Amino acid sequence: MTLILRYVAFRFGTMLLTLLVVSALVFAIINLPPGDYLSNQINELQSTGQEAGVAKAQFMRHEYALDRPLWQQYLIWTGFAPGPHGYSGLIQGDFGWSFEFEKPVTEIVGDTLWLTVMVNLAAVLFVYAVALPLGILAAARSKTWVDYTATFVGYLGHATPNFLLALVLFYYGHRYLNLPIGGLMSPDYEGEPMSLDKLWSILLHLIVPTFVIGTAGAAGMMQRLRANLLDELDKPYVETATAKGLTPTRTLLKYPLRAAFNPFVADIGNLLPALISGSVLVSVVLGLQTIGPVLLAALKSQDQFLAGFILLFVAFLTLVGTMVSDVLLVLLDPRIRYGARGK
Amino acid sequence: MPALLDVRDLTIGLGLARPVLDNISFSVERGETLALVGESGSGKTLSCRAILQILPKIARIQSGTITLNSPGKPALDLCGLEPRAMRAIRGDRISMIFQEPMQSLSPLHTLGDQVTEVLYLHRAMGRADAQAAVLREFAHVGFADPERAFRAYPFEMSGGMRQRAMIAMAMVAKPDLLIADEPTTALDVTTQAQVLGLIKSLQVETGMAVIFVTHDLGVVANIADKVVVLRRGRVMEAGKAADVLGRPAHGYTRALLAATPASPSTEVLEPDAASGDAILELHSVSKTYRLRARAAWGSPALVAACRNIDLSVPRGKTLAIVGESGSGKTTCARMVLGAERPDPGGAILFRATPGGDPVDIHAMSPAERVTFRTQLQAVFQDPYSSFNPRMSVGDALAEPMEINNIGQRAERRDRAIQMLRQVGLDASAMNRFPHAFSGGQRQRLSIARALMMDPMFLVCDEPTSALDVSIQGHILALLEDLQDQRGLSYLFISHDLAVVARIADEVAVMRGGIVVEQARPSVLFNHPVHPYTRALIAARPDADVARKIDLKVVAQGAGDPEGWPEAFRISASQVPPLQMVQPGHRVRCHV
Secondary structure, eight states, rough: OOOHHHHHHHHHHHHHHHHHHHHHHHHHHHSSSOOHHHHHHHHHHHHHHHHHHHHHHHHHHHTTTTTTTTTHHHHHHHHHHHHHGGGGOOOTTTOOEEEETEHHHHHHHHHHHHHHHHHHHHHHHHHHHHHHHHHHHHHTTTHHHHHHHHHHHHHHHHSSHHHHHHHHHHHHHHHOOOOOOOOSSSSSTTSEEEEEEEHHHHHHHHHHHHHHHHHHHHHHHHHHHHHHHHHHHTSSHHHHHHHTTTOOHHHHHHHHHHHHHHHHHHHHHHHHHHHHHHHHHHHHHHHHSHHHHHHHHHHHTTTTHHHHHHHHHHHOOOOOOOOHHHHHHHOOOHHHHHHGGGG | OOOOOOEEEEEETTTTTSSSSEEEEEEETTTTTEEEOOOOOOOHHHHHHHHHHHOOOTTTEEEEEEEEEOOOOOOGGGGGHHHHHHHHTTTOOOEEEEOOOTSSSSSSSSSSHHHHHHHHHOOOEEEHHHHHHHHHHHHHHOOSSSSHHHHOOOOOOOHHHHHHHHHHHHHTOSSEEEEEESSTTTOOHHHHHHHHHHHHHHHHHHHEEEEESSHHHHHHEEEEEEHEEETTTTEEEEEEEHHHHEEEEEEEEOHHHHHHOOOOSOOOOOOOOOOEEEEEEEEEEEEEEEEEOOOTSSOOEEEEEEEEEEEEEETEEEEEEOOTSSSHHHHHHHHHSSOOOTTTTTTEEEESSSTTOEEEETTTOOOHHHHHHHEEEOSSSSTTTTOOSSSSSHHHHHHHHHHHHOHHHHHHHHHHHHHHHTTTOGGGGGGOOGGGHHHHHHHHHHHHHHHHHHHHEEEETTTTTOOOOHHHHHHHHHHHHHHHHHEEEEEEEEHHHHHHHOOOSSEEETTTTEEEEEEHHHHHSSSSHHHHHHHHHHHHHOOOOOOOOHHHHHHHHOGGGGGGGGGGOSSSSSSOOOEEETTTEEEESOO
């Protein structure tokens, strides 16, 4: 057990380091195009002769240290160096100012962030809940109609464009099941404190997005699980289990499934970023107040604090996902746990 | 009283083809051991799986009965049994152990978990009772520390220990019948001897019947009371072990017996005049591997795979290295092939022409390396995985010449056909793919491929280990012929002293990365000095019921080198020198 705790600590340390590197990369990439939001604005204002606005923009540039060299900007943004007039940085919990929306980043991202995490977590749960039983079923009944049907449905999910699926589901969901269209909660509850009714509204609104975002992932995951399981089913240890007198179902669940589980678990890390970036378009179509549309706007207008924060947050989620799957793998697979012991 | 298990007229077909088991009958009494003997494809494995009804999906039992008469219970025909009743018999009244102890145990579950499962299934025992029973069984099958074994995963154990765990799993419910499907084929000879001894003693204690499936008549002689010889799904001969092995009536049994490698005769040949012309020399060659550390900040562990090896291969002769797995013999071969670099201080010299200047294999100029690679070639153990399944035989054979830019297409083709003929295959093989050939034929192909570049030296890494005994003989004969015709020199790696005795001019026995004894095979067989060599020889099962394995000799020599007699003892601090005890006979000992 102490071995595992030490591993978790070690893994957490490397995660922080990676996050640092990612922050530098994100910052560098956002700053690749010439100029920044404010200098672009100043140019525009000067060409149209609105000198008053220019002074304000200059002031903002100075307040947020955008007039300093890049490396200083980076240190100030991350919070390693103090900024002018009390602008602290990410580490201190100050995420900066969005010039595009003229609000602090915290205010814009606030709720959306958690809604995004919620939508995507729901999608991940959906992926696993669907892929696990279907994958096992398809492998256990391989080359029968069960397998073929599961595969066909899976490919259908893979091949249908998400936004199309979204529109279709909205239409029929509304018509036959009276499911709400668009948004993540009914407008009455927006800005209201959390209550049971609000929660229920959110859950109802989540059904279609979860389904839409998760289908493709579930289809892929199911196929991978099926293929891995089929490889394991021929292994001699399955025969040993049968020769012991175990029933086929218990054999399957105890031995080959356990062995086929590794890739399944390792996918957690990959699933999150794929879902988040994949769900941007869907969010726009479905009118979800997730972070996707905001990120799109921020990137277009070089709103650097907002874009930087969102990208860093997505990277953070990915790293957490990878860490969780790594730790789970160590718990699940003694070969990995004792791998370092040698032969 | 009827026999415990009685198989009558069993016929099994795969799909619509000719039945793979044709009217097989045999029976086994309580306390008796029946050996099913045959080569691959004889149906021996299928017939023992039929007893447990764990046949492959496409297999159909077309006719016959399998009757189980457990004492005090009504007779049962296993063929017509419904699945639930069959499951109650598996692992309880009939249990089975398999060939590959690594793959037959799940790597993700502890040994304790996998063995207690049997008791949960068949004995409805509580957790504490089951655990206590399993610990007793572990102690019984020879685990020094049953508690540790209970918590261990299979990959933390050696092959022999894993097979003991398998046996514990099969024995824990005290079955009436134990089916052992080649349980010792994947093990070293010394481990095999110990596992055979264990099965025998367990049988004497519990009075269970054993069905032992094997291709090795030596094993049969050591364990069986009755023998059934199978070939292509038919019974060739059946009877008491002593009769079948002593006075074989059927030609096939005689052929099998003849193919079993025998110990060399006692006559000691005159030593060859030492020519002094060595084609290959190893000078104090060591190889140390660094294992990855336990944690990212720990220091790596060092493992010495080979320690101070001094060997030489005379031109046109065969030097064999013999040892168990982990003895360092394959590391030696890999260093000679240039695939591994020896630790600094050692040198491997290759002398292409008699009296010429030797070159160091690991310090060659690129030009020297190109010629060297054509002069030295390899034949590997597994003829199944050493061919690309998507390349035709012709392409696979021509590839070495193609890589070295030698000859035109037609020339390469002609040479490939010539080499195929040389190894006893014909030109029609050119356009076929590796899967169309049997194991023996594939090994011929891999020899043909090695000969394509007209080498003068072959490294043969266990070239016969994956083959049936009768095929082994053919391949060895082929290698001998080629040596005579082409003046080839061999470095021959094997774990089997008997195979080596036939082909080698000189044998080096390795244990734990060290050469412990070195001599001509006839000397080694008739006057072994080192306890490990004696164990190797004693452990080798002879196809003669009168000469059984002497487990005491095996246990002493195959044990921990620190437990060897004083004069031979190897400890971390002290390694005795390799002494010349007679001309041409060296032993690692203090005099």
